Amino acid sequence: xxxxxxxxxxxxxxxxxxxxxxxxxxxxxxxxxxxxxxxxxxxxxxxxxxxxxxxxxxxxxxxxxxxxxxxxxxxxxxxxxxxxxxxxxxxxxxxxxxxxxxxxxxxxxxxxxxxxxxxxxxxxxxxxxxxxxxxxxxxxxxxxxxxxxxxxxxxxxxxxxxxxxxxxxxxxxxxxxxxxxxxxxxxxxxxxxxxxxxxxxxxxxxxxxxxxxxxxxxxxxxxxxxxxxxxxxxxxxxxxxxxx
Amino acid sequence: xxxxxxxxxxxxxxxxxxxxxxxxxxxxxxxxxxxxxxxxxxxxxxxxxxxxxxxxxxxxxxxxxxxxxxxxxxxxxxxxxxxxxxxxxxxxxxxxxxxxxxxxxxxxxxxxxxxxxxxxxxxxxxxxxxxxxxxxxxxxxxxxxxxxxxxxxxxxxxxxxxxxxxxxxxxxxxxxxxxxxxxxxxxxxxxxxxxxxxxxxxxxxxxxxxxxxxxxxxxxxxxxxxxxxxxxxxxxxxxxxxxxxxxxxxxxxxxxxxxxxxxxxxxxxxxxxxxxxxxxxxxxxxxxxxxxxxxxxxxxxxxxxxxxxxxxxxxxxxxxxxxxxxxxxxxxxxxxxx
Numbered sequence: 001x002x003x004x005x006x007x008x009x010x011x012x013x014x015x016x017x018x019x020x021x022x023x024x025x026x027x028x029x030x031x032x033x034x035x036x037x038x039x040x041x042x043x044x045x046x047x048x049x050x051x052x053x054x055x056x057x058x059x060x061x062x063x064x065x066x067x068x069x070x071x072x073x074x075x076x077x078x079x080x081x082x083x084x085x086x087x088x089x090x091x092x093x094x095x096x097x098x099x100x101x102x103x104x105x106x107x108x109x110x111x112x113x114x115x116x117x118x119x120x121x122x123x124x125x126x127x128x129x130x131x132x133x134x135x136x137x138x139x140x141x142x143x144x145x146x147x148x149x150x151x152x153x154x155x156x157x158x159x160x161x162x163x164x165x166x167x168x169x170x171x172x173x174x175x176x177x178x179x180x181x182x183x184x185x186x187x188x189x190x191x192x193x194x195x196x197x198x199x200x201x202x203x204x205x206x207x208x209x210x211x212x213x214x215x216x217x218x219x220x221x222x223x224x225x226x227x228x229x230x231x232x233x234x235x236x237x238x239x240x241x242x243x244x
Numbered sequence: 245x246x247x248x249x250x251x252x253x254x255x256x257x258x259x260x261x262x263x264x265x266x267x268x269x270x271x272x273x274x275x276x277x278x279x280x281x282x283x284x285x286x287x288x289x290x291x292x293x294x295x296x297x298x299x300x301x302x303x304x305x306x307x308x309x310x311x312x313x314x315x316x317x318x319x320x321x322x323x324x325x326x327x328x329x330x331x332x333x334x335x336x337x338x339x340x341x342x343x344x345x346x347x348x349x350x351x352x353x354x355x356x357x358x359x360x361x362x363x364x365x366x367x368x369x370x371x372x373x374x375x376x377x378x379x380x381x382x383x384x385x386x387x388x389x390x391x392x393x394x395x396x397x398x399x400x401x402x403x404x405x406x407x408x409x410x411x412x413x414x415x416x417x418x419x420x421x422x423x424x425x426x427x428x429x430x431x432x433x434x435x436x437x438x439x440x441x442x443x444x445x446x447x448x449x450x451x452x453x454x455x456x457x458x459x460x461x462x463x464x465x466x467x468x469x470x471x472x473x474x475x476x477x478x479x480x481x482x483x484x485x486x487x488x489x490x491x492x493x494x495x496x497x498x499x500x501x502x503x504x505x506x507x508x509x510x511x512x513x514x515x516x517x518x519x520x521x522x523x524x525x526x527x528x529x530x531x532x533x534x535x536x537x538x539x540x541x542x543x544x545x546x547x548x549x550x551x552x553x554x555x556x557x558x559x560x561x562x563x564x565x566x567x568x569x570x571x572x573x574x575x576x577x578x579x580x581x582x
Binding site for chain 2: 049050051079080081082088090116118119120121122125126127129154156157159164165167168169171172173174176177180183184185186187188189190191217218228230231
């Protein structure tokens with residue numbers, strides 16, 4: 001079982017790296033010079049905080065915002081390790097608007113609202129957050145290659161503690177401060193990312209897509225090791241196809 | 245036309261973003277007591293003493309049990325731990341003065357800065373606590389894991405201050421042992437459920453403060469697969485801790501390595517000639533168990549015995565406290581060579 005896991009890990013890394021002509025799939029704005037697929041579905045896989053798989057739906061429109069092209073999308077991502085229990089997931093819904101600079105050069109503004117659920121020995125957290133990305137680069141007829149600047153914020157998070165956490169308070173011999181209550185907290189996570197995103201046409205109605213980069217989270221002068229913080233990179237590859 | 249087609253989605257998106265922005269209006273940010281118990285400087289009800297170490301006066305969570313005039317036993321917890329994991333040794337208070345404290349930066353003791361966490365300051369801290377409770381007479385040290393390594397380090401530097409030492413599953417007591425055995429302890433599996441829980445939780449809470457780091461360290465402690473310490477890695481024995489000192493844990497490798505990152509320390513220097521009795525305790529499940537102690541540590545001490553506890557792992561202080569206490573009592577009650 002362990003060796004199978006190891007093999008799967010290696011294959012997963014290789015697959016993601018091989019396909020990571022980084023991309024933007026569901027958030028990818030319509031490519032210029034081609035008919036825009038109005039409805040498309042994408043499958044994606046990669047490392048984003050941990051190994052995840054996801055499915056995304058995109059509805060693209062021309063001239064949707066004051067003559068600028070745009071798209072709306074919804075996506076569900078699930079950590080692979082939790083596929084069996086479906087307790088941890090991220091649902092994103094958002095829009096992308098592309099502003100042409102000159103010819104094929106454009107800036108795409110991607111704005112998403114995210115709902116994220118996470119469970120662990122410490123309890124359960126549920127976040128309403130937002131993701132904003134600026135994707136600047138070339139959007140050609142056969143593909144796109146852009147720089148990706150992103151900010152991901154957990155705007156508010158509901159924390160429900162497990163017995164493990166409650167016991168850290170309850171089993172003090174003395175202590176004036178009562179145990180933690182489940183509550184909403186704001187700004188529990190802020191991450192800034194920089195990377196590349198790209199899309200390549202694989203046939204008339206499909207793209208191979210991917211993105212990758214590095215990420216930094218604010219630590220207020222602290223030093224967090226990777227096991228306590230996060231691995232500071234992400235790379236995801238996917239495939240998107242017109243469905244109508 | 246297009247705008248009209250898209251308006252329901254746009255309205256939904258606008259509503260959801262407004263919800264997100266509402267977070268900024270009336271919801272508080274995370275404070276310490278939302279996640280982990282406050283420390284002695286934040287909660288005056290907690291029992292504490294102040295010690296001066298590394299040029300700073302710090303309050304540490306401290307309590308002692310047993311007759312005030314009895315021989316003193318100092319209890320040293322390990323990494324990502326505090327005295328809560330060592331409470332089994334309260335049973336020794338029938339005949340001894342048993343002193344518990346959360347080492348600086350850990351548990352309910354005050355948090356410290358990176359400059360205060362050095363090898364010299366570890367010895368200085370034990371010296372400061374000893375000065376409070378047994379300024380003139382040598383003490384017995386009981387340490388677990390990193391606490392056992394620190395006990396060995398203290399014994400190595402101040403042998404006259406130590407009556408006996410109980411070292412429960414210390415990791416490599418010098419740099420060459422640690423370098424040779426690191427891989428035997430760690431097991432990194434990027435598909436491991438516990439590790440993925442910890443990593444995925446960064447989507448909702450990142451380690452941006454002491455409290456959030458400590459909270460994540462609690463998750464780390466619940467993972468039985470990252471370290472080969474357990475009889476059943478899928479169901480590790482819960483490790484009782486009030487607050488794991490996560491920031492200290494990040495600094496900890498600096499105590500052991502040189503500027504190039506190579507292990508460079510010797511916590512057993514001179515102990516082969518030292519006649520202070522030492523009891524090494526190991527288990528049969530842990531990578532730091534009796535076999536490890538026999539292979540790597542037994543020869544480092546001049547006066548040592550090794551005991552194995554069966555059916556337990558590295559968390560033996562909570563897995564087999566009764567068996568552990570029998571062994572420790574027998575050792576402490578044996579005639580002193582001094």
